[in-house]
Amino acid sequence: MASKMLKKKLYVLILFSAFFLISCEPENQRTAQMQTLKLDFQEGDLPSLHPHDLVIYLRGYTIAKTLFEGLTRLDEQGQAKLSGAESVEVSPDRLHYTFTLRDNRWSNGSPVTAFQYENAMKEVLSPTSTCQQSNLLYMLKNGEEAQKGKISIDLVGVKATDAKTLVIDLAYPSPYLFELLTLPVCLPLIDPKKKEIAEFNGAFMVTKWEKGNLLQMKPNPYFWNRKQVSIPQIDIYMIQDTTTAYSFFKEGKIDYIGIPLCNLTAEQIVRLEETKTLRTQPFDRVLWIHLNTTHPALSSPLIRQALSMAVHRQEITKHIFIGGEPLFTPLPLNVLPMTNPIEIKEDIVEARKRFDQGLAELGFTKETFPPLIISYSQQANRKQFAEYMQQSWSSAFGINVLLEAKDWTTLRSNLPKGLFDISFTYQAPYYKDPADLLNHFSTIGSTNFSQWTHPLYTEKVTSAMRSKEFQKRTQLLGEAEQLLLEQMPVIPICTDMLMFAHNPKLSGFVFDSLGALDFSYASLKK
Numbered sequence: 001m002a003s004k005m006l007k008k009k010l011y012v013l014i015l016f017s018a019f020f021l022i023s024c025e026p027e028n029q030r031t032a033q034m035q036t037l038k039l040d041f042q043e044g045d046l047p048s049l050h051p052h053d054l055v056i057y058l059r060g061y062t063i064a065k066t067l068f069e070g071l072t073r074l075d076e077q078g079q080a081k082l083s084g085a086e087s088v089e090v091s092p093d094r095l096h097y098t099f100t101l102r103d104n105r106w107s108n109g110s111p112v113t114a115f116q117y118e119n120a121m122k123e124v125l126s127p128t129s130t131c132q133q134s135n136l137l138y139m140l141k142n143g144e145e146a147q148k149g150k151i152s153i154d155l156v157g158v159k160a161t162d163a164k165t166l167v168i169d170l171a172y173p174s175p176y177l178f179e180l181l182t183l184p185v186c187l188p189l190i191d192p193k194k195k196e197i198a199e200f201n202g203a204f205m206v207t208k209w210e211k212g213n214l215l216q217m218k219p220n221p222y223f224w225n226r227k228q229v230s231i232p233q234i235d236i237y238m239i240q241d242t243t244t245a246y247s248f249f250k251e252g253k254i255d256y257i258g259i260p261l262c263n264l265t266a267e268q269i270v271r272l273e274e275t276k277t278l279r280t281q282p283f284d285r286v287l288w289i290h291l292n293t294t295h296p297a298l299s300s301p302l303i304r305q306a307l308s309m310a311v312h313r314q315e316i317t318k319h320i321f322i323g324g325e326p327l328f329t330p331l332p333l334n335v336l337p338m339t340n341p342i343e344i345k346e347d348i349v350e351a352r353k354r355f356d357q358g359l360a361e362l363g364f365t366k367e368t369f370p371p372l373i374i375s376y377s378q379q380a381n382r383k384q385f386a387e388y389m390q391q392s393w394s395s396a397f398g399i400n401v402l403l404e405a406k407d408w409t410t411l412r413s414n415l416p417k418g419l420f421d422i423s424f425t426y427q428a429p430y431y432k433d434p435a436d437l438l439n440h441f442s443t444i445g446s447t448n449f450s451q452w453t454h455p456l457y458t459e460k461v462t463s464a465m466r467s468k469e470f471q472k473r474t475q476l477l478g479e480a481e482q483l484l485l486e487q488m489p490v491i492p493i494c495t496d497m498l499m500f501a502h503n504p505k506l507s508g509f510v511f512d513s514l515g516a517l518d519f520s521y522a523s524l525k526k
Contacts, residue, residue, distance in 0.1 A: 036233040037506070037524050038254045040245050042262040042379060043408040044238050045211055049197040051184035052124060052131035056412060058260040061516030064184040066217065066234070067200040069224070071099055071117070071166070072181040073520075074512050080178035083225075084112065084188070084201075085166075094173040095141075099166045105222035106190065107205040114160035116188035121158045122146075123192035124185045132416055132446035135439065136185050136430055139177070139465075141169040172466045179431035182512070203229045203520035212238055230508075230523040242268070242380045249501065255524060258500025260515045263380035266322050272501050281498040283515055285428040286327055289389070289491035293452040295421050297370050302358030304488040308344055309351035310396040311389065313494055320385050323497035330484050330492050331434055344485065344492065348396055355397050371400040373421040377408040385424065416446040423449070426496055428514045435465050435473075438480050441489065452489035 041059050051068060054060030065073075073083035082088065086102035104112045124131045125140070127149040138144040141157030157169030170177065180186060190199055200206065203223050208216035215236040219229045237254065239245045239262075246268050249257040258264050258279075264272070272278035291298045291307070298304060313326030328343040359365060372393070376386040383405065390401040406414070414420055429436040440447040442458045457480050464476035484490075498515055508522040 035524055035526050036235055037231045037519060037522065039234065039236045039256055040239045040248065040254045040262045041215075041236055042240055042242065042245060043377075044240055045215070045409075047409060048195055049206065050195050051120075051187045051189065052129065052192070053195075055131060055133045055136075055184045057409075058514060058516055061184065061512070061514060062260065062518070063215075064187065065182075065512075065516065065518040066202060066204045066520055067206065068184070068187040068202040069104060069112075070181050070183070070187050071101075072178045074179075074182055074510055074518065076508075076510050078510070078512065080182055095170045097168040097170075097177065099168070101164045101166065102224055104201055104224040106199040106201050107220045107222060108199050109222055110190070110199075111163070112188055112201045113163040114166040115163065116190060117166050117186075118158050118160040120189040120192040121186060122153050122156055123189075125156055126153055131185060133185055133430070135445060135447060136180065136183060136436075139170055139172065139174050139180065141171045143171065173468060174433075176431040176433050179513075183430055204234060214238070228521055230521070231519065234519065240378070252503070255503040255506050256500065256509075256517075257502070259496075259498050260517060264499055265380040266320065266384075268380075269322050269499055277501045279498075279500050279502070280323065281511060283428065283496070283498055283511070283513060284332055284432075285426045285496040285515055286330075286332060287321065287324070287424060287493040287496065288330075288427050289422060289424045289493060290415065290420070290449040291489055291491065292418055292421055293450050293489050294418060295370075295372075296362070297364070297372060298421070300358040300361050301487050302354045302361060304491070306351045306355035306358060306397070307393060308488055308491040309347050309354070310392050311491070311493070312346055312392075316385065316388065317494045320381050320388065321494055321496070323499050324494035327492040327494045330481055330490065331437060332495050351396060366398050369399050371402055373402045373404050375404045375406055375411055375414070375420045375423045377411045378405055379408060382424075389422075415449040418449070418451050420449075424493070425449075430514065432513055434477055434481075435461065438477060438484070439465065441484060450489035452487065454483060454487060457483045457487075 043059060046057060046060050046063065047053055049063065049067065051064050054064045069084045071082065071085040072080045075081050084101060084104060085099040087100045089098040090096070101112065101114055106112060121137060123129055124134050124137050125143050125147045127147060129147070134147050142151055142155045143157065145151045146153045146156045157171070159167045161167060188201060200220060203220060203225070204217040205220045206215065207218045208214065217234040218232065219226060223229065239248060242263070242265055245254065245257060245262050248254045269278060291304050293299055317324045317326055359369065374386045374389055376382045386403050390403055393399060394401050411423065415423060415425070427437060438461050441453055442461045444451060444453055460476045460480040464473045464480065467473040467476065498511065503524065506522060506524045510518040512518070
């Protein structure tokens with residue numbers, strides 16, 4: 001009898017064990033099948049992990065999306081959906097939003113609160129803020145006035161009424177609020193004034209940072225959607241040499257190469273096309289040459305127009321920035337179609353005529369014309385483009401043009417300070433509104449690298465942003481773009497195309513309109 005009972009108990013135990021193993025099998029198998037995601041930051045370390053510092057770097061956006069959770073997040077179709085917020089109520093005039101937060105926790109286990117969202121956004125708009133994109137929050141009620149020190153920060157339209165409820169009031173209706181809320185300037189922080197960030201409320205948290213070598217991240221065990229996070233670890237290396245990075249990708253030592261993490265050279269693009277591993281995706285990013293209008297030689301619109309006319313955009317997109325299309329207006333036509341647009345001319349005879357007129361206007365001769373220095377970052381194709389401009393302008397106008405190489409972090413920090421003569425960067429709207437890019441030139445600020453503005457231009461852009469009539473708004477923005485084209489503080493060169501390659505087993509990553517990546521819900525199977 002005892003023997004039968006023992007056998008029965010053993011049978012039940014075996015059945016229970018089998019059931020337990022079967023029930024755990026999918027999760028165990030899934031974990032076992034996943035492997036470390038290996039990436040490369042060709043531009044090197046970020047200066048910090050503080051979201052307000054990350055906002056000016058494309059790789060910084062990628063890190064922000066991985067480490068932090070905002071009220072909204074972009075899905076795989078690029079649509080902004082609620083994430084850190086569980087629900088939202090919107091007033092009929094679309095100026096008043098009441099968000100209810102879902103239960104989420106920081107990587108130290110403490111709860112994420114509405115007060116942390118409020119304090120972080122108000123820090124962005126503080127007159128003492130070091131954030132270089134404070135203007136992104138000007139759509140909040142009293143945002144611009146507070147940032148300029150005209151009124152108290154307490155009057156800004158963001159307020160936590162309790163730990164779970166955040167109220168946002170806008171200065172004017174915007175269909176792009178949910179996109180704005182995905183950006184680093186809208187992320188919560190435990191202490192927004194503290195530059196050293198150690199706690200994260202997103203899908204991943206930093207577990208190791210060896211400056212100049214490795215940034216390592218692992219899943220945040222307290223993240224509200226932890227079950228949907230598949231990758232067990234992300235290792236980001238700081239390989240700045242393009243040839244080495246490409247070799248690492250071919251050898252399987254990194255899983256992704258291309259925009260926005262590790263730029264491809266023209267030769268590498270051709271190689272990837274030949275092996276049918278190149279991937280492309282269009283997006284609204286444009287290449288601008290920034291002309292520092294405070295430079296004595298660049299203060300004349302005639303000189304700036306001449307420089308623009310002396311470059312051949314078709315050649316640039318054919319041989320240097322492959323995949324882009326020549327750009328003859330400041331914004332791509334699909335972003336803001338203009339009525340009867342005045343497009344840029346490419347005419348060497350007219351360029352020389354205007355250059356001579358500009359010389360006379362400024363009181364220079366070709367002999368006394370000061371040298372122009374082109375500052376460029378040490379990324380793929382940048383040196384080649386700088387050399388192209390140097391040769392084109394030296395040949396066309398007989399002037400002295402010099403080159404200056406900088407690492408990207410240093411160059412990027414110099415641009416808003418006006419510490420350059422001529423440089424170039426890709427620009428994209430932070431959210432799908434042409435006013436975002438055009439607003440760069442409304443005032444002298446951290447996004448206005450050319451240090452140029454014009455009263456009529458400012459009036460048109462400001463009126464457009466506050467207009468509730470779509471047709472009137474479009475008209476005003478089109479007129480502002482025409483004025484920008486006539487004054488030429490920036491020279492539009494070409495549009496861009498996302499060009500990249502990745503481990504074929506990597507899936508589930510998401511691009512935003514800037515070209516930044518979100519690996520929060522990506523997977524990488526063995």
